[in-house]
Amino acid sequence: MNELRLLLRDASLRLSHAGVGSPDTDAIALLAHAWSTDVAEVRRAEVLGRVPDGVVLQRFSALIDERATRVPLQHLTGRAAFRHLELAVGPGVFVPRPETEILVDLVAPTLRSIAAPVVVDLCAGSGALALAVKDEHPSAAVYAAELSPDACAWAQANRDRLGLDVRIRCEDALTAFPELEGQVDVVLSNPPYIPVGMVPIDPEVRDHDPQIALYGGSEDGLRIPLQVAERAAQLLRPGGLVVMEHASSQGDSLPARLSTQGLWDDVADHRDLTALPRAVSARRR
Ligand code: GLN
Numbered sequence: 001m002n003e004l005r006l007l008l009r010d011a012s013l014r015l016s017h018a019g020v021g022s023p024d025t026d027a028i029a030l031l032a033h034a035w036s037t038d039v040a041e042v043r044r045a046e047v048l049g050r051v052p053d054g055v056v057l058q059r060f061s062a063l064i065d066e067r068a069t070r071v072p073l074q075h076l077t078g079r080a081a082f083r084h085l086e087l088a089v090g091p092g093v094f095v096p097r098p099e100t101e102i103l104v105d106l107v108a109p110t111l112r113s114i115a116a117p118v119v120v121d122l123c124a125g126s127g128a129l130a131l132a133v134k135d136e137h138p139s140a141a142v143y144a145a146e147l148s149p150d151a152c153a154w155a156q157a158n159r160d161r162l163g164l165d166v167r168i169r170c171e172d173a174l175t176a177f178p179e180l181e182g183q184v185d186v187v188l189s190n191p192p193y194i195p196v197g198m199v200p201i202d203p204e205v206r207d208h209d210p211q212i213a214l215y216g217g218s219e220d221g222l223r224i225p226l227q228v229a230e231r232a233a234q235l236l237r238p239g240g241l242v243v244m245e246h247a248s249s250q251g252d253s254l255p256a257r258l259s260t261q262g263l264w265d266d267v268a269d270h271r272d273l274t275a276l277p278r279a280v281s282a283r284r285r
Helices: 003-017 023-034 039-048 054-068 073-077 098-112 128-136 149-162 203-208 223-235 253-260
Strands: 079-082 085-088 118-122 141-145 166-169 184-189 236-245 264-271 277-284
Touching: 003 023, 003 039, 003 054, 023 039, 023 054, 023 073, 054 073, 073 079, 079 128, 085 128, 085 149, 098 128, 098 184, 098 236, 098 277, 118 128, 118 223, 128 141, 128 149, 128 166, 128 184, 149 166, 184 223, 223 236, 223 253, 223 277, 253 264, 253 277
Parallel strands: 118 141, 118 184, 141 166, 184 236
Antiparallel strands: 079 085, 236 277, 264 277
8 A cells, every 4th residue: 555545544544533424535635635736636646656745744634633623624624515616614604515405406497497586595604505506597686694794704705706696694584685575586595403402413513513503493493494484485476486404303394384384385395315304395375
């Protein structure tokens, strides 16, 4: 085994012992970051038997130390992939998750059927959903609201760096965009929904994602999601679509509660790529 492979294997073992879920992927991503290159280049270096210089090795070893204390990978690289975008993330903002990507697929047919759709992302965090929608549907007018000033600053910085024309307001989702009431075609949201008291096991989530992005404000976690749904109903035109992420345990309860709001038709639940219930959709009555 060559030197680079040994280096990666040792780092991966270290992460594995620290309880990191994807130690191989994280080790190579951190080496790429320390080396200021990408994972494909590290793979090539592995094949060619190239080894990074001492400065890079030191940087890599420090990153592995930090990751072993369960600092999120994305906080160390400063980046999170979402759809076709790379978002800047770090302390103060929720790290976008791959399971959230399906929300963009769920709204795509509706967006394609309207010439210049109006879209609102409530509880936007890093801006992942709003920015991905604008990236994939350039004719859409996209708006986003985020309550946390820290998270909102990340979203605005992402917007500016990616050059995507999205209006982002640092405001409460429950009152944002009064001028759009009754005119919106699509509302997307990944609201805080974790049941209060169900503290996540992973230190990356528990200790590093902002609390305000995680907890749904009640024992079943549905208080804030249901409030956001009510706001979505005020924003949407009749026939407009809401798509909202939820916990895998809420695939029956959230659709049932939405149905009792009396505001929605076609309430349907959707699974993510790991086949877990993950998002609800509904049409404004
Ligand atoms: N998806 C988050 C998690 O599982 C929960 C909070 C959210 O996405 N709204 O850690």
